[in-house]
Amino acid sequence: MSQKDKPSEARASRKLLGSAYDREDKGDVLIKGKPSPRPKDAATLILLRPQGRKIEVLMGKRAAGHRFMPDKYVFPGGRVERHDGRIPALSELHPKSESQLGHASRRKARAFALTAIRETFEETGLIVGKPATPKPRLPEDWQPFFDQGAAPSLYDLRFIGRAITPPYRPQRYDARFFIADARTALIDTRPPVDGVELHDLQWIDLEQTGGLDLPSVTQFMLNEIKERWENPGQKFGPVFLRWTRSGHRIDRL
Numbered sequence: 211m212s213q214k215d216k217p218s219e220a221r222a223s224r225k226l227l228g229s230a231y232d233r234e235d236k237g238d239v240l241i242k243g244k245p246s247p248r249p250k251d252a253a254t255l256i257l258l259r260p261q262g263r264k265i266e267v268l269m270g271k272r273a274a275g276h277r278f279m280p281d282k283y284v285f286p287g288g289r290v291e292r293h294d295g296r297i298p299a300l301s302e303l304h305p306k307s308e309s310q311l312g313h314a315s316r317r318k319a320r321a322f323a324l325t326a327i328r329e330t331f332e333e334t335g336l337i338v339g340k341p342a343t344p345k346p347r348l349p350e351d352w353q354p355f356f357d358q359g360a361a362p363s364l365y366d367l368r369f370i371g372r373a374i375t376p377p378y379r380p381q382r383y384d385a386r387f388f389i390a391d392a393r394t395a396l397i398d399t400r401p402p403v404d405g406v407e408l409h410d411l412q413w414i415d416l417e418q419t420g421g422l423d424l425p426s427v428t429q430f431m432l433n434e435i436k437e438r439w440e441n442p443g444q445k446f447g448p449v450f451l452r453w454t455r456s457g458h459r460i461d462r463l
Contacts, residue, residue, distance in 0.1 A: 246377035249384040251317055254287030255326035255338070255367070256435065259392045265416050265439050267432070268392070270333065270408030283422040285431075286408065287385065288329040293349045295321030297328075300340050301365040310369050310448050310463045311386060322386040323364045331355050334411055335403035338395050339363045358397075366395035370434060373427050373451040376458070387431050387448075427451065 257268040269283045295318040302308070303323055311319035327338040328351065342361035355362070367388040375382035402411040414422070416439070419432050430451070438446055447462035 247380065247382050249374050249382040251290040251322070251325075252288060252383040252385040253290060253322040253325040253329070254285045254385055254387045255330045256285045256370075256387060256389045256431065257330070257336070257392045257395070258389055258435070259413055261415075265435075266413040267416055267419065267435070268334065268336075268402060268411065269414055269419070269422070270402070270404070270411040272408060273406065281423060282425050282428070283410075283419075284408070284425065284428055285387075286330040286333040287326060288333075288407075289383070290317065290321055290325045291328075291349075291351065293352075294324045294328065297324050297348070297352055297362065298345070299324065299362045299364050300342060301363045303364045303367065303369075307367065307369040307388075313450075313463050320364060322369075323367050323388060324362060326367065326386075326388050327362045327364075328352060328355065333405055333407045335405070336400065337397040338366070338390065339397055341397065360397050363395070366390045369448050370438070370446070371431055371449040371451070372463075373430075374453065376453045385427075389435065 259266040259268070267285070269285060271283050272281060299320070303311070303319055307323075308319040311322055330336055330338055331354075332351070337355065337358055337360045339355075339360040339362045341359055342356070344359060345356050345361075348356055367390050369386060370389050371387040372385065373387070374384045404411055416432065416436055419429075424432075430449075434446075434449060438444075450461045450463055452459055
């Protein structure tokens with residue numbers, strides 16, 4: 211489904227897009243007069259923790275020294291590394307998520323899920339996986355994960371969205387967003403631990419996230435989660451936010 215399908219859907223899409231990308235603030239660094247940098251593949255994991263009729267999400271605050279989104283509350287995530295797609299896992303992605311991730315992408319779908327799991331561990335200390343025998347001689351950034359006596363498990367991750375940073379920004383990412391139920395995805399109930407990348411990590415009631423300083427795309431994905439939570443019987447395809455020659459565009463994959 212694209213903006214061109216129906217006039218009412220197109221109007222709704224334009225309204226959503228108005229809140230999906232951050233406005234240009236005074237002092238923002240924008241690319242002008244030279245080619246825009248190519249977006250780097252990235253992945254983000256949104257851990258959910260149902261609490262009765264409510265639902266909590268895990269979020270943390272980015273350090274002030276970051277060039278990209280400093281002092282903003284975000285979900286764990288980061289750039290895809292070349293070896294991420296080759297890391298062994300105890301289970302693979304749901305076939306539907308795997309197929310959706312393959313849209314307009316040359317990278318293996320599992321690489322994005324594994325990146326999201328690795329970054330979540332690095333930034334929060336939480337393990338998305340199951341008990342396993344430690345494996346020797348893994349890539350340096352994966353060895354600490356396996357040293358915990360665990361291996362990643364991809365099946366609980368569901369792909370819900372993709373967003374490409376507009377071309378006029380100095381740092382651009384092609385980010386895939388996943389959700390997972392913390393009750394089944396995490397190896398145990400250990401609390402998240404603040405680190406260099408994220409601090410003030412906390413489980414936040416979805417209804418209370420509006421009071422945080424959030425990037426617009428983060429707020430957009432939170433709205434997407436809320437819509438899914440409130441309409442469990444409705445089928446939602448992953449949302450795809452990107453820039454075209456005619457401006458911002460939103461589709462469902």
